[in-house]
Amino acid sequence: KSGVKVSFISTPKNIQRLPKPAPESEVAALINFVEFPLPASAALDDKLLLPEGAEATVDIPSENIQYLKIAYDLLQHPFKQFVAQQSVDWIIVDVMSHWAGKIAQEYHVPLLLFSAFSAAAFQFIANPECLVGDGQKRVRPSAESLTSVPEWVDFPSSVALRTFDAIGMHHGFYGMNASGITDAHRTAEILHSCQAMAIRSCPEFEGEYLNLLEKLTGKPVIPVGLLTPEPNSAKGRDHQISKIFQWLDEQKPRSVVFVGFGSECKLSKDQVYEIAYGLELSGLPFLWALRKPEWATDDVDALPLGFADTIRGKGIVSIGWAPQLEILAHPSIGTSLFHAGWGSVIETLQFGHSLVVLPLIIDQPLNARLLVDKDLAVQVERKDDGSFTRDGIAKALRLATVSEEGEKLRVRAREAANTFNDKKLHDDYSVRFVEYLKINVATK
């Protein structure tokens, strides 16, 4: 909207998944979607490491994400060619493209890191000792050290991991994978070579962590606002989805629990079953958007035997991709049981729903702690091995949705909507971000 031309580069299927501006709009003429095919298995040592059509983590089991990184790294070649041929003012990347720094340097283009994680989560992994970029020595923290609030946090905070989450992050972020480059190394390289960092956040929500991140990285950290999305109209809904909305229309205001775990978490059978029984036990109406688990042979197999009959009329399990944002916008939704993915935190709080968090991977446990610190969420109780029970689910849901004890939480969540839904506030941050880009274009 500021008149800047953007080339949005990704692979064909991922570009297909993106929402697009209306073709006749002024913005459409400024955004160029550039498709680089993801190198197929032939380029990957002739091993069929990725199934046909797999281009994102949502398409593959978690253990194969490392192969996606191998394929992704090969995109540096067409990317370099693109930068060489175009007149590029800025390169904006996320933490995976560790090779972008060298390309930016070679063509004298400034590089900007964009974080889709919260500042509270990002500062946790921005340990200066672990993140010395450019091939220098890095210290790998112990899993145990990840269970404490980092020593650089100089304000009250409990943003740290429990042992079971710490083991997961130690392995997933600091541990080696088939691409030969750890995620910590990727992050380090980008942080080292970028001029600045932009982040989907705002000082009104987590100003203390944004300041800390700037201090830690020694780079300008620019909040772009929460980029709060707007729900689409009801047009083009298929039969299954229309039925969901009909059912929602029949429910009382703020009475229904929405359940969703984003695009990347892969729930085990035990986890799905405990959530199912926990929902039933809570006695609350619910709508569960469940992506078909890999272990289920069909939709019926994905849920406990007879569950669909038991809950008939009281709840709906919609298997497959559901229009989460439009569901959250419905006045019957009152609570969300979810994984604390940053995108869903923003989507949920913009409607002031009460939050019950059940974080599973990556930054989710850190976001969950941030929400609990801010009295905005209740966490489902976990055992030492990270498992949870149906009773734990039911208890947390009743606390957040109907119990007197949870009233403070419900009020806080509704108040938070004032900040999360303040379109002008967030637009202003986006405008200031674009101004920064315009002012700081490199003179070649």
Ligand SMILES: O=c1ccn([C@@H]2O[C@H](COP(=O)(O)OP(=O)(O)O[C@H]3O[C@H](CO)[C@@H](O)[C@H](O)[C@H]3O)[C@@H](O)[C@H]2O)c(=O)[nH]1
């Ligand atoms: O059936 C579904 C499932 C998801 N969504 C949408 O998918 C997005 C999910 O985003 P998010 O809540 O951020 O979850 P993930 O996709 O799982 O997010 C990944 O990326 C986030 C940062 O953006 C991290 O915080 C998470 O840990 C990481 O798993 C949201 O827009 C949802 O509305 C749907 O529309 N329908």
